[in-house]
Amino acid sequence: QLQLVESGGGLVQPGGSLRLSCAVSGFTLDRYIIGWLRQAPGKERVKISCIAYSGSSTIYPDSVKGRFTISRDNAKNTVYLQMNSLKPEDTAIYYCAATPSSTCSRYRQYDYWGQGTQVTVSS
Numbered sequence: 001q002l003q004l005v006e007s008g009g010g011l012v013q014p015g016g017s018l019r020l021s022c023a024v025s026g027f028t029l030d031r032y033i034i035g036w037l038r039q040a041p042g043k044e045r046v047k048i049s050c051i052a053y054s055g056s057s058t059i060y061p062d063s064v065k066g067r068f069t070i071s072r073d074n075a076k077n078t079v080y081l082q083m084n085s086l087k088p089e090d091t092a093i094y095y096c097a098a099t100p101s102s103t104c105s106r107y108r109q110y111d112y113w114g115q116g117t118q119v120t121v122s123s
Contacts, residue, residue: 002026002112004034004096009117012086020081020117022096029053029072033101034079035110036070038092038119045095050104051079058104063089086121094119 008020022034030053039045049070051057057070069082079096094117097110 004114006096006114006117009119011120013123016086017084022079024077029074032098033104035097036081038094040092088121091121
């Protein structure tokens, strides 16, 4: 059974850092792209980043470019989202998701989702 489990969320002060992990099981990453998305209270879920098995990656919103980095460890079947210089507006539930594809530029939707991990940025 295909599973994604996020971890690493929590409460952090503005300017701090967190590293989220997405551990996948039930499949190998070589045929899937993994994305990070977030949903803030009262707002729609938005794409943050995506990474393919090759390591090719995309960061979507300008608001996190230069602060967030996505990476993957194929041997550990884990994808990471390093978040630096966190701001209160980064507060959200962060989800990782997967779908079969070789590239982040070609997919219809994410088919598999984790349960989400809460990130709260506050002083």
